[in-house]
Each structure stands twice: as C-alpha cells, then as structure tokens.
Amino acid sequence: MECSFQFVKLCRIETRRRLLLLGVVAVTYLMFQWLLLPYENALRSLLPQDLVPDHVAGSFLPIHSSAKSVMVRNPLTVNSSDLIDTPGFGGVEKYADSSRLGGEIVHESEPNKKERFMEIDSVLEEKGISNTFEHAADTNANENTPSGNGVDVAASLSLVSISNEENGSNLVKANEANYDFPEPTVLSKDEIFTENTPEVNTTVAAKHSDGVKTIFPSSPLILPAINQANASSLMSNSSSSVRSASVESDVVTIKNGSLALTSPGKKLMRCNMPPKSITSIEEMNLTLVRQHAKPRALRPRWSSVRDQDILAVKSQIQHPPTAKNYRELYAHLFRNVSMFKRSYELMERTLKVYIYKEGNKPIFHQPILKGLYASEGWFMKLMEGHKRFVVKDPRKAHLFYMPFSSRMLEFTLYVRNSHNRTNLRQHLKEYSETIAAKYPYWNRTGGADHFLVACHDWAPYETRHHMERCIKALCNADVTQGFKIGRDVSLPETYVRSARNPLRDLGGKPASERHVLAFYAGNMHGYLRPVLLKYWKDKDPDMKIFGPMPPGVASKMNYIEHMKSSKYCLCPKGYEVNSPRVVEAIFYECIPVIISDNFVPPFFEVLNWGSFSLILAEKDIPNLKDILLSIPEEKYLQMQLAVKKVQKHFLWHPKPLKYDLFHMTLHSIWYNRVFQFKLR
Known part of the structure; x- marks a missing residue:
C-alpha cells in the first residue's frame, strides 16, 4: 500500500514537471512569435491559405495572397547573371529590365533571405570571394565595413541586381495585358489615401475639339486646359464610343481637377488617385522668382570666410x-x-x-551605375x-556632400512586405x-x-524633417x-x-523622317496612364499609344x-510625378510631352523648358492630338x-565634360545655394 502511494505521488510530481515544462515552452513560443510580428511571419499557420494579414498603419487589411508579389512597388530579385564587375568604374552595374520600357519594372515575389544570400554566395565563390550565409544574414548596415581592395559582405549585397536586362522571364504581368488596375499598393501610414470627399461621377469619352489655339511663350510651355464643366459636356456625347481596355464598367472621372480612371466599388490608394492640389508651370515660375528675390534660408550662426566668397x-x-x-x-x-x-564660370x-567619409557601404559610397536610379x-x-x-x-568648403544611395538604402534596410519605411x-x-x-x-x-542626391521615389520621405534644410537633388521633384x-x-x-x-543608341532620325505624331509604351502605373490608353490606344493611326510591350531584345529595340521615329514622345507620370521617358526622349531626339501635374522639370532654375518640350495639364489628354x-x-x-x-x-560621361549632366547637376546645387544664401 505504501508503495502505491509513493508511486502515485511520483506520478503527480512528474505530471506537474511536464506541465511546467510545456508551459515554459508555450510561453517561449508565443514570445518568439510576438517578436516576429513586424515581419509578418507570426500566426500564419492559424490563418486560411488565401487570406494573409498585411500590417498597415497599425491595422490588418485582408489581401489575397496571390497579389502579394505586385504589392510592393520596387521589390528586389536576385539573378546571378546580374553580378558583374566594373573595375573601370569602381561602382555597381544595376540592371533594370529594358523590355518593360522606360525602366519601370514589376518583379515576381522576392526569394526568401536565406535563398537570396545562398545565391550570392554561390556567385561570389565562383569569383574566388569567400562568404557565408550566416555572416551575410547577420550583417548590419551600421557595422564597420573593412576598407581596401577586398570585397566585404555588406558591399557584396550591393552587387545584387534589381532585375535582368536580357531576361524578361522574372516579371509579373499583374493583368497588364488587359490594362486593368493591379491590386492596390499598400503604403505606409502617411501615404494611405482616405476617400472622405464626394466623388464627381462625370463620365467623359474621347472627342476632339476644334480650333484649339496654341500659345508659345518664352517661359516653359503650358497649353490651355479644359475645365471640368467643358470636359463633361465635350465628352458626354460620345461616351458610348469609348470602351475600357480592361472592364467596361470603368469610367473616366474628374477628381481634384484631374482625369482618373475609376471602377465602381473599387477603393484606390493614394498612388492611383490624382493629387488634391495642382501647381501649374506659371505658379512654379512665380515661386522661383520670389525665392531668389527673398530667400527664406536662416542666417548662419556664425560667419565664415566662405560666406564672403558666396556674397561676392x-x-x-x-x-x-x-x-x-x-x-x-x-x-x-x-x-x-x-x-x-x-x-x-x-x-x-x-x-x-x-565629402563626408562617414557612412558604411553599401548604403554610402557605393554608386549604382546602371538602371532606373543610375543618376x-x-x-x-x-x-x-x-x-x-x-x-x-x-574648413575650405562652400558645400558639404552626403554620399548615400537611396536605392541601396531601400535594398539593405527595407523589410519586404512590411509596408514600413520608418527604419530607412x-x-x-x-x-x-x-x-x-x-x-x-x-550646426x-x-x-x-x-x-544630397537621391533618385528613389521614397527619398522625399526618407529625408523629411531631419534633412529639411538641406539642398535636395531629387528625381521625385513633386511640389506636393x-x-x-x-x-x-x-x-x-x-x-x-x-x-x-x-x-549607347544615342541619337535619332532627322525631323523629316519622323512620321509618327506621338508615341508611348509602358506599364499601367498610377491613375493617369490607364486614362491615356482609354482615350488613345487603337483610336488613331497617327498616335502610337501602347501598353507594356512583350519582353525581349526585339521589343526593346522596337521601343x-x-x-527615334516619332515627333513627340509622351511622358505621363506613373506612381510618382517623375518619369525616365523625359530624358529618354531627349536622348533619342524626340520632343518630350510631359503630362504630370506638380512636377518640377530638371534644372528648372536655369533651363527654359518651353523651348524644347511641351508641358500639358493632365486633363488635356482628351485634346492631345x-x-x-x-x-x-x-x-x-x-x-x-x-x-x-x-x-x-x-548625358553621363565616364570622364565629366563641360556642361554635361554631372556639371549641370552640381551647378544647379551651387546656383540655388548662392541665391538662397542669407547673411544679413
């Protein structure tokens, strides 16, 4: 009997010990999962396969998992063929798929981090460079990076290409063949568009007006825009002739003074909606004159010999x-x-x-010389x-340069699908x-x-507040x-x-051999390009307006x-106001037609854009021809x-030439500093 009681007692003790152990394991597991919540790996196994939560601004939005590959605007992929040495440049060749036209690319979902680093390792080993996944995975941009001729792990990350120029197989079509809207891009808290204003359900269709008068001022050219009432009456009579290339329920509406293609019942994010305020070129000209006449820069805390140089x-x-x-x-x-x-002079x-020496590679001092953000x-x-x-x-400097790459900042620190850029x-x-x-x-x-000089779309956000008084050379030059x-x-x-x-491929046909009136081809990024195609795709033989061309070398050359054969090359905005087509048009000697409200053209402070380009309001698309x-x-x-x-x-040159793109960029920085300088 005594043995039986002892056995029962031992069983109870063993049971309590096991329960305690299981409790510790459960708590540890829950803590581990809680720590992984920001990276969207927690509790996935508890959810249905087709409904995965995406953390946005403190809430979860149900988004179909099949659309996740197109939700991040600039995802990254790894391709071993992109890892190319450029000893003559000391930088990194950044490949962007040219078959997507204008460098705007959509990738398939990114491989997981382990696969990504293992692929880097395999390529680096072929080149005789030792590296390990464990080391690379733990590399932090804040750690000290060895200098010299060796290739360190952090720097090797920058060798990963954005996409492969010669291979179009890594692209996600995202229903672009149908010219329909992709799944909405989920943005950070400050980018989320909330529809609190009533919509204007004015349906408009393509109809050309007669007797449009064109004025050619000496200032940058902005042609007359139709107002909302005229647009409604002008296009309503022929609305039946316009059919959406995607779904016939889509309509062209006027919101915030701009045209937009909308689908009833579909909520769009900020990047797919017109801005609430529109700044015309005339207003930009007046702003420039005011800024140079009465600069708002703060006076230096103490004087310097260099101040006298600038005043003179x-x-x-x-x-x-x-x-x-x-x-x-x-x-x-x-x-x-x-x-x-x-x-x-x-x-x-x-x-x-x-030039500040501070900052570790690859974010600092690691130039990317190829692709969309090469500037x-x-x-x-x-x-x-x-x-x-x-x-x-x-002590001898008039200006101080902070040499970071906004593209490598995104690649190194942005957590895929986190929709959070605070850490950048x-x-x-x-x-x-x-x-x-x-x-x-x-100070x-x-x-x-x-x-600073930054070309990535996120640069305005990344440099906000703490770099607010700096001179920012930005591709995303959006006054809003x-x-x-x-x-x-x-x-x-x-x-x-x-x-x-x-x-390479510089130049184009002479004016007498340019028989195409206007040309555009590209992805359906943003709200404006679907409108352009809705009005002009397959509507007029003189207007060569296409969506994305098929991938491949032949398609790239056709683009x-x-x-090279068109009189005017259309440059409509995408998700952001800037477009590489503006420079591409100049590169191929085609007159750029900029269709992007609130966009400040390059070197605006010195160039007269009206002499070599057209700048149209977005609502002028129906009257384009x-x-x-x-x-x-x-x-x-x-x-x-x-x-x-x-x-x-x-033009970029391996060795800078007088008045080239390098000198023009530096000059505009210098010029604006001189006119913003305030001593008294």
Whole structure:
C-alpha cells in the first residue's frame, strides 16, 4: 500500500514537471512569435491559405495572397547573371529590365533571405570571394565595413541586381495585358489615401475639339486646359464610343481637377488617385522668382570666410556681362544664358566641396551605375573622383556632400512586405546626427550648405524633417511632397542601359523622317496612364499609344526605334510625378510631352523648358492630338533642333565634360545655394 502511494505521488510530481515544462515552452513560443510580428511571419499557420494579414498603419487589411508579389512597388530579385564587375568604374552595374520600357519594372515575389544570400554566395565563390550565409544574414548596415581592395559582405549585397536586362522571364504581368488596375499598393501610414470627399461621377469619352489655339511663350510651355464643366459636356456625347481596355464598367472621372480612371466599388490608394492640389508651370515660375528675390534660408550662426566668397559671387551672377557669342551654349535653352554662363564660370573657379567619409557601404559610397536610379550613382562616382571641386579640409568648403544611395538604402534596410519605411528614415536621421556631433558645419547653418542626391521615389520621405534644410537633388521633384522650388534641384531620372557605354543608341532620325505624331509604351502605373490608353490606344493611326510591350531584345529595340521615329514622345507620370521617358526622349531626339501635374522639370532654375518640350495639364489628354497638330511646322522644327542642342546637358560621361549632366547637376546645387544664401 505504501508503495502505491509513493508511486502515485511520483506520478503527480512528474505530471506537474511536464506541465511546467510545456508551459515554459508555450510561453517561449508565443514570445518568439510576438517578436516576429513586424515581419509578418507570426500566426500564419492559424490563418486560411488565401487570406494573409498585411500590417498597415497599425491595422490588418485582408489581401489575397496571390497579389502579394505586385504589392510592393520596387521589390528586389536576385539573378546571378546580374553580378558583374566594373573595375573601370569602381561602382555597381544595376540592371533594370529594358523590355518593360522606360525602366519601370514589376518583379515576381522576392526569394526568401536565406535563398537570396545562398545565391550570392554561390556567385561570389565562383569569383574566388569567400562568404557565408550566416555572416551575410547577420550583417548590419551600421557595422564597420573593412576598407581596401577586398570585397566585404555588406558591399557584396550591393552587387545584387534589381532585375535582368536580357531576361524578361522574372516579371509579373499583374493583368497588364488587359490594362486593368493591379491590386492596390499598400503604403505606409502617411501615404494611405482616405476617400472622405464626394466623388464627381462625370463620365467623359474621347472627342476632339476644334480650333484649339496654341500659345508659345518664352517661359516653359503650358497649353490651355479644359475645365471640368467643358470636359463633361465635350465628352458626354460620345461616351458610348469609348470602351475600357480592361472592364467596361470603368469610367473616366474628374477628381481634384484631374482625369482618373475609376471602377465602381473599387477603393484606390493614394498612388492611383490624382493629387488634391495642382501647381501649374506659371505658379512654379512665380515661386522661383520670389525665392531668389527673398530667400527664406536662416542666417548662419556664425560667419565664415566662405560666406564672403558666396556674397561676392552672387553679385557677379546677378549682374553678368552680356556675351555676344555663345559657342558652346544654345541661348534659347536657358532662362538667362548670360547669368548661367557667368554662374558656371564662377562655379569652376570658386566652388569647393567636402565629402563626408562617414557612412558604411553599401548604403554610402557605393554608386549604382546602371538602371532606373543610375543618376544618384553616377553623380556619386564622379563627385568623389573629381579633384577640381573636392577638398580634404572641410574648413575650405562652400558645400558639404552626403554620399548615400537611396536605392541601396531601400535594398539593405527595407523589410519586404512590411509596408514600413520608418527604419530607412531613422538610419539617415542617425547619420545626420553623427555628422552634427562630429563636425561644427551642420550646426552653423542647420544643414543649409549640405546637399544630397537621391533618385528613389521614397527619398522625399526618407529625408523629411531631419534633412529639411538641406539642398535636395531629387528625381521625385513633386511640389506636393515638400519639394522646394528655388532651393531643391530636380534631378533627371536617367535610365542607363550600359554602365560601360552610357551613350549607347544615342541619337535619332532627322525631323523629316519622323512620321509618327506621338508615341508611348509602358506599364499601367498610377491613375493617369490607364486614362491615356482609354482615350488613345487603337483610336488613331497617327498616335502610337501602347501598353507594356512583350519582353525581349526585339521589343526593346522596337521601343527605341519608335522613339527615334516619332515627333513627340509622351511622358505621363506613373506612381510618382517623375518619369525616365523625359530624358529618354531627349536622348533619342524626340520632343518630350510631359503630362504630370506638380512636377518640377530638371534644372528648372536655369533651363527654359518651353523651348524644347511641351508641358500639358493632365486633363488635356482628351485634346492631345488637336494640341499637337496645332503646333506649326516651323515651331516644331525649332523645338526639335533645341532638343538636339539640349541633349549634351543630359548625358553621363565616364570622364565629366563641360556642361554635361554631372556639371549641370552640381551647378544647379551651387546656383540655388548662392541665391538662397542669407547673411544679413
């Protein structure tokens, strides 16, 4: 009997011990899952296969799992064929699939992190570079990166290409063949569009108006736009003739003064809706004049010898000698060619730039020389290697350059499908705080004499607040996202297909051999491009308006030949206001037609865009052909000649040439700093 009681007692003790152990394991498991919640891996096994929660702004939105591959605007894929050494450039060739036209690409879902690093390892091993997945997975951008000729793990991450130029098989079609809206892109909290305003259900269809009068002012050209009432009456009579290329229930509506293609019952995100405010080119011109006349920059906390240099330069630029002969410059391209020439000469003679050495690769000091975001990489490479402007002593500098890559910032730190970019902005905030703590120059001006060059769409968000007073050279030059005319610089978004030969395929047919009136081909990004196709795709033989062309080399060459053979190349906005087609059109000597409200054209402070381009309001799309045909032949020939003349200012060279894209970018930064400088 006593043995039985002891046995029962032992069983109870063993049971309690096991229950306690199971409890510890359960708590540990729940804590582990809770820690993984930000990365969207927690509790997936408890949910149905076709309904996976996406964490957005503190809430969960049910989104079909099959659409997740197209929800992130710039996802990344790895392809071993993209890992190419460029010893002649000291940078990274970044491949973007040219068959997607204009460099705007949609990828299939990204491989998981382990597969990604294992693929990198296999390629690096073939090149004789040792690396391990465990080391790479634990690499942090904040860790110290070895310098020298060796290739470190963090730097090796930057070798991963965005996509493969020669292989179109890694693309997700996302119903683009039908020109329908993809699944909505889920954005961060500050980007989410909330529809609290009543919609204007005005259905409009394509109908061309007669007697459109075109005015050609000396300032950048903006042609007359139809108002909402006229658009409604103009297009309602022929609404039955317009059929959506995707679903016939889609209608063209006017919202916030812009055209948009909407589907009843489908809620669209901010990137697929028109902006609430529209700034015309005339308003931008007035803003520029006001900013240069009465700069709002803060006075430096204490004076510097360099301040006197800038004051002397500003006076000379404002009162330049009038040159009679401009051998290297085409005067019609500029707002004031005498001021530009004088400013450029003084920049070459005076300007000194200090480049901060702080910051680890691949986010800092790691230029990307190929693809859609190549502009920031080319400027970084050429700036860091330019002995004429760069000084080692920061006390001699007029400007301070912070050499980071917004593309590598996204690639290195953005957590796929997290829809949260706070850590990207925090990384740059900590970087600027490090500079402010180590050097006195940031605190002297509040960062007003510091500049950055960034081409990624997210750069305005990433540099907000903590870099607010800096001079920002941005491809996403959107006045509704904080771009300051007269201080910031609109950076040309150049789609570089070959880092070794950035001038490949340069040029186009003469004006007499350009028989296509207007051309466009590309993905259906944003709200505007579906409207363009709804009005003009397959509607008129003179208007070659397409959606995305099939992938492949032949398609890429067909795209280039279309640009080389067209009089006007349409450059409608995508998700953001900027488009690589603007520079592509100039590259192929086709007059760019910019259709993007609130977009500040590149080098706006010095160039007269009305001499070599058309800038149309988005709501002018229904009248597009009439507007183009109303331009006299003589005026067209003048503009086409101006496009050929302005081309030299939009070209990258391995060794910078006078007045090229590198010098134009640096000059605009210098020019805006001079006119924003305030001592008294």
